[in-house]
Amino acid sequence: MSTTVKAAVFTAAGAPPTIQDLVLPDPGPGEVRVRLVAAGVCHSDLSLSDGTLPQIWPAVLGHEGAGTVEAVGDGVTEVTPGQRVILNWAPPCRECWFCAQGEPHLCEHALDRALGTYAELTDGTPVYPGLGTGAFAEATVVPAHAVVPLPDGVDPAAAAVLGCAVLTGWGAVVNSARVREGQSAVVLGLGGVGLSALQAARLAGADPLIAVDASPAKEELARALGATDFLVADGSLTKAVRALTGGRGATTPSRWSVRPRSCARRGTRRGAAEP
Numbered sequence: 001m002s003t004t005v006k007a008a009v010f011t012a013a014g015a016p017p018t019i020q021d022l023v024l025p026d027p028g029p030g031e032v033r034v035r036l037v038a039a040g041v042c043h044s045d046l047s048l049s050d051g052t053l054p055q056i057w058p059a060v061l062g063h064e065g066a067g068t069v070e071a072v073g074d075g076v077t078e079v080t081p082g083q084r085v086i087l088n089w090a091p092p093c094r095e096c097w098f099c100a101q102g103e104p105h106l107c108e109h110a111l112d113r114a115l116g117t118y119a120e121l122t123d124g125t126p127v128y129p130g131l132g133t134g135a136f137a138e139a140t141v142v143p144a145h146a147v148v149p150l151p152d153g154v155d156p157a158a159a160a161v162l163g164c165a166v167l168t169g170w171g172a173v174v175n176s177a178r179v180r181e182g183q184s185a186v187v188l189g190l191g192g193v194g195l196s197a198l199q200a201a202r203l204a205g206a207d208p209l210i211a212v213d214a215s216p217a218k219e220e221l222a223r224a225l226g227a228t229d230f231l232v233a234d235g236s237l238t239k240a241v242r243a244l245t246g247g248r249g250a251t252t253p254s255r256w257s258v259r260p261r262s263c264a265r266r267g268t269r270r271g272a273a274e275p
Helices: 043-049 156-163 165-177 192-204 216-224 237-244 261-265
Strands: 002-009 018-025 031-040 064-072 084-087 119-121 126-129 139-143 147-149 185-188 209-213 229-232
Touching: 018 139, 031 084, 031 156, 064 139, 064 156, 084 156, 156 165, 165 192, 185 192, 192 209, 192 216, 209 216, 209 237, 216 229, 229 237
Parallel strands: 185 209, 209 229
Antiparallel strands: 002 018, 018 119, 031 064, 031 139, 064 084, 084 147, 119 126
């Protein structure tokens, strides 16, 4: 048995995607099929599509996705059909050396799924899932441990970016910079990841919390999301930050200064496209 869905299929590095029919097999043991309702576009998808990051073709990219479990394979008990979920593009195996050491974000097998085919075109051509997920489609088949249940009442369009962008910003603040209450913090660049880092720093209790961007138009949104101060990136930035922090300077949970090791290890400068 199989299911045919529409998908954005990439056939080569630098080539634009085309909408084609994709034949998904029924989920096997330990797998689930998710009917997608929302997907985010990450800079890593661009890097895969243009050859900056390695990708086997043809492929369906997209790794920020949310949807509803449509079918489950044998042995799946974590989720049930009809349950809303978001995709996890780097699910830890919980068995390798890194997982055993309490570092699941460095799992040796997190991207194994991306190296194998998961579907076919109607002519039988095998297709690979970008970063193991293949979210730029009406549906996808992934391991059961690659989905996370989504609470009721959460907008799936907002939830989709939890799979990468939001947690990248949050992880930079909490895991890498380890911002604590009362510390000053600067967020450089207010794109999707930067705004996520800004909100995480607010939740961590950073004060002052300085948002920096090249565009003055970002100030209103930055303040609405928790920034105590806003600076335009120019030659006076360093002095301005010191003036706002009593001369001490600040922690910088930004896109360049610190990144979650899982993204850095895979060569993904997550958020590099954000202005």
